[in-house]
Structure formats: structure tokens, C-alpha cells
Amino acid sequence: MTINQHPSPLTQDLRIGLLGSYGGCNMGDEAILMCVLSCLRAHRPQARLVVFSRNSDHTRSHQPEADEVVDWEGVPQRPVLDVLAGLDLLVLGGGGILYDGEARRYLRLVKAAHERGVPTFAYAIGAGPLRDADDREAVRTVLPEMTDVVVRDEESRLVLEEVGVERDLTVTADPALTLTPEPFTEDMMRRESLPTGGRLVGMSVREPGRAAEKLDEDGYHALLADVADFLARRLDAQVVFVPMERQDVRHAHGVLSRMSAPDRGRILNNSYSPGEILGFMSHLDMVVGMRLHVVIFAALAGLPVLPLPYSGKVFDFARRTGAPALVGVAREQAGLLLAEVDRLWDEFPQRQGDLRARVRELQGLARETCARCGGLLDSIDGGARDERRTEDAQLILSRAPGQPT
Template sequence: MGASLHPDAQVQPEVKRVVISGYYGFHNSGDEAVLKSMLFALEEEGRQQGVRIVPVVLSIDPAWTTRMYGVEAVHRMRLTEVIRAIRSSDGLISGGGSLLQDATGALTIPYYTGVLKLAQLLRKPTFIYAQGIGPVNRRWMDPLIRGVMRRSAYVSVRDAESAALLGRIGVPAERIDVVPDPVMGMPLPAGAVQGDASRDSADSAVPVVGVSLRHWRKDEADLARAVEALGALARSRAVRLRFLPFHTPSDVETSQWVMERLGDLGPGSSAEMAAPGDDPQLMLQAVSECDLLFGMRLHALIYAANQSVPMIGLSYDPKIDQFLKRVGLEAIGTTEQLDAAAFVAEACRLIDRREEWLAEHKAAIGQLKTEAKRPAKQIASLLRHNNRGDKRT
């Protein structure tokens, strides 16, 4: 009892263990960036509110996740480990990313809602962190989503379309907070220099065009159109096409497929593959060094916005259009159509008039960065005020 009355005891931050559920440990740069951004935001907001948030990540590769982020991790598919982690926690965060959708299969939604339901059965508060909801094509999934959302202490989604979908499922609109993707708040690596200042001066005269493509159509017609567009750009002016693989090894294979088909490039043009590794901040650094980014991957576009790099989006999913809309942009094309001449014209405009683009979109980007902090702020506050002693359950 004497220790609890020590005069320094009250200034010590409360410790709150929080399990984080998501698509982690799969070496997908976008999802890993979400996790790293969440960890940064939770640490920062917790510090400001006098709470030390200790994360426990559910990962398919716990050892790798621990090495990468310096946090405790348990295997996401080992039920006893998951139960033990949740039981000893002060709450569970689900997110971010596109977790509650059935486009990738019928087991995705049951898994993530199952983890949430398990935490709720163990009487732990649950928090939904900037998720992208949908598509949900199987109506029997609706009750699974509705049930866990209604019982969550805080619900945030990354776009208005996700909020509207939850509303149609039966989640009260007033309980849904619409916020940006967490990655809008991710900083560059410690000591890194943003943009052109980090580039070799000998190469700075040739614009760097970052390229983030993924395999989507089985007939690869979308990639063939991208080859045509990128080749036309590289023959119209000198550019360095720098391919950025966000999901290894699949994006590496896709990038190689495109590079092999570019053909002869114009004088001064080149194509190369970046190798930033698995650390999301190193990929963010690689994007910051681009003069323009052409992206299919959602998080490639978010990285570009984060670093105020002009971007051209190619849409394969509504989430691409939804994000671009928040920045005040539209996709140049889709997996069904891409006009090479229009692409070249837009790419040249953005390269030559970068400052105009920055001035036009600076306010929207700044607002997204500020709003990206809100879920961590809300969760830290709720954890700080939740002293029910749930660990005894």
C-alpha cells in the first residue's frame, strides 16, 4: 500500500495493453504501413494523455513483426494464443485496411468479426480504426458486421462510402467517425530528408516517375495498357521510371513483366526497380524521392499524398476512386481502359507544373494529415477512462 501512495506514483503513465487485429505479417507494404502508422499515433496520443499503450499484434509471422516493430506479437491463427492475448489486455483494435470485405473470399469477414466478437465476449472494449468497409456481396455477412460494430466503443472508417455501407447494414450513422487512412500520418524514417534533397544531384535533372502496379486482370490487358502508356511517356521525354513493389513477391513479378515489355525508351529515359525492403517508412522515403507517382496500389497513392508528390491513379477498386476524391482528384483510367495519350499529357503537366498541383491540393492534404490522428486520440481517451478491471474476466 505504501508504494501506491508514493508521491511520484501519480505522474507515472497508466499502462494499457491493447491487442491489434489486422492483415499483418504478410509482407504487404500497405498493411504494414497501416500498422506502423497506428503504432506511431497510439504512442504519441497515449503520451499526450498520460497513457502508455502497449500493443500486442496478431500476425501471421509474429517473430518478423516483433523484429520489425519492437512489439509483442502472437500468431493470428492460433486460437489459444489469441484468447490469452485478449484476456490479458485492456481492449482490442481492429484495423485499419480493408478487413471487412468479401472480395478476397468468404472467410475474411468471419475471421475479423470473429476476433472482435471474441474480445466482446471477454468483456473487452473494441475499437474500429479507420477501416475501409466493403464490398460485401454476401448478405449473410451483414449481421456479423452489424453485431460487432454496434458493440464497439468507437467506430471509424476511412471514407464516406464505408460509412454509408455500415448505415445500410444497420449501424447508426451517429456512431461512425469518418477519418483518413492512418498512413496519412506516418512520418519519414528518423533522420531522412524529404524529396529532391535526398537524391543524387547528377540524376536530379531527369524526373523520377514512381510506378506502383499490381496484377489484377487474368488476361493482363490492364498491364498491357500500362506498358503502352509508360512507354509512350518515356519516349516523349527523358524520365526515370522507378517501379515500387508494395507487395512482395507479387508486385516484383508484375513490375518485371511490365519492364520487360517497355521496349526501346527515348534518349535519357530508363527503367529500374526500387528495393526499399519491408520497412514501410523506407518505401515512404522512396516515394518522397519521386517527382510523380503512377499508382494502382491504394497505399502508393496515400504515400504520395503524405509526401505531397503529384499522383496519377489507375483504378481497380472503388477505394482508389474514394481516396482520390478526398484529395480532389480523379483516376486517369481503370483496369478496363487507359488512354496512353491522355496519360502522357497528364504526366507531363504534373512534372512541369508541380508547384501548381501542390498549391491546388495542399489544403486537402493538410486536412487529411490532421484528421488521421483522431482515432488514436479517441482510443487513448477511452482507454484512459476505462478502469473497470476487465483483466479479471
């Protein structure tokens, strides 16, 4: 074999895996995946990007930057582990994936990557609530072994420190802050039977569950109905519910059924990409949101937004953007909530400049996550170069006069 024929790791594309709540379950997670894929593609245009998905068909059809998609739930694990072993890097997240009932499942694959010598990077992940003993143990033992861990907010860092994670944790911001809007056209508006001349207020709701344990369904449906009625009257507006998951539609209907003016409410019925939902924000005048990524999209669009903090991640984002940071979502708080909505609308012209400055700062932090991941890729490439130099030197010595062939 001549030196020119010697195989080099640098002649082969890096294989980078992405593991998160991907596969069409949640619009916010799909926005995150788009942004992480875009980051990796920008740093390594020739890399092979492998997405571990909960629904491979959805990911293949909706994420064109993915080169390969692997189902990892409800399938034999040996093929999944074989793919894992062939990676140069496994990227965990972003998004809120380290919470009760879910953390151990993701970290099982991260641990398997470590056992196969694969570096791992936590890409602005969210954490909490974490009370389950098995999930806490998985977090406490696996995260310290990761190559780098970046979390998206202070709430997540506090949760991980409380669990007992002893390592450096870098706080940046949600990856979806780097999403690019796509046009939401007049034709799309007509298909949704939405006016293009009047005021529109966006609203997002969500289901109770492990990530939103304190929500009382009947109570918060009634509360949001009060808010929707108030906005319809106060602003002479239509209220448009923006589903981010399929089950959000049922909860939107629950709110509509409690409105005194349900004819002033609409629900987006068609399927849209995350970029199109971000583009839809340009048609809105205000947003009241429970879903974190509806709140993020509204902030990106420079809208007055009232986050409804069902969890720490929403409260944290409200604090970082200067939005009203309420302490809960309960029917007895209706008066306080309506007063905040009224004040937000009246004072927003004076607040808008501050919001835009804060969002730019958060976008810069989100890009820092991408830069850190790029630095890790550089170190992986550098390791490959060092390995090549060593192998080439050994080959030269083996071909030197007097050396055995």
C-alpha cells in the same frame, strides 16, 4: 491487508491489442501498424502493446514498438483467446480489412473480445467489396457492438450502411497519413542502379483479386506499359516500379515486358521500411499508382500523382486530394489516361499548393482517429479509478471500528 497494499488497476499497465493484416504481407498495412503503435505509445507510454500478427517473426523484427506479438492464423485458438481475455482494449485495423473472404475472420476475434467484456475500437478501417452473405452477416452483427467505429473514407461508410450497419460511423482518413519519412540515401539509390541526376517516375501495380475484382491482368499490364513508355519519352525519365507486396514484382515484370523501351524501367529490388519508401518519394518527380499507399506517400511528398482507381478507396482518396479521379483501368482508356498524365504534369505547379493544403487537412483527420482512441483509453482509465475508489471505500469501511475484519 492495509490500504497501501491494496492492488490497484492503475498500478498495472494497460494491455492493448492490435488486430489487422499485419506480418509483412503488405507495406501499406505495415505503415498503418507503425502509425497506430505510435499513437497508442504517445497516449499511454507504459501500456503493453500486443500485436496479433500473421507472421510473428516479421512483426517482432520490424515493429519495435510492439511489446508482445501473437500468431493468430493456423494456430490453436485457445491461447489466442486467453490473450484476448487479458486485454483492456482491442484495436481493430486500420486498413482495408472488411471485405469478402476476410471480414468474418477478423470479426470472429472481435466478437470473442466482446464475449469477454473487452472494449473494441475500429481504427480508421476500410470496407468493401462486401457481397458474401457470411461476411455481411458478421459485419452487420459485430460492428454495432463495438465501442467506437471509425472508417477511413466515405466509400467505406456507404458500404457498411448498405450492409445494414445501424450505428454512428465516424469518417476520418488513413492512419498512414501520419507516417514519418526516413532517409532513402544516395547509397541506396546506387544499390538500386538508379540515377540521382535525371528524372524518375514512380509506378505501382497490383494483382487482381478479391480487393481488385475488375482488373484484367493482360489489359492493365499493356495499359501501364503504354503509360510508362509515354512518361519515359515525354519526361526523358526512368520509370521505377515500387512493390508494396511480393507479388507486385511479378506484375511489374509483366508491365516491363510489354514496354517498347524496357531499358527505361527499373524495379526496386531490396527490402525497405515504410518510412524509407516514403523517403524514396523525395527522389521522384511524378507517381502513377494503383496501390493506395504509394498514392498516399506521393501525396505526402507533394508530388504530382495520378491514382489508377481499381477500387473505391483509391477513387475516394483521389477525390479528397484533388487528383484526377479516373473511373477505371482498361486498355481502351489509354488515350484518356495519357492525356490526364500529360495535363497533370503541365498543370501541377498551379495545383501543388492546393494538394499540400488538402493533405494537411487529411493529416488532421488522421490525427482525430488517434485522439478518439486516446479518449477511449481515458474512459478505460477512469473506469479503473472509479473501481479503485469503490474498492478502497469498501476496504476503509471494513476496517472501521466495530466492523468485522
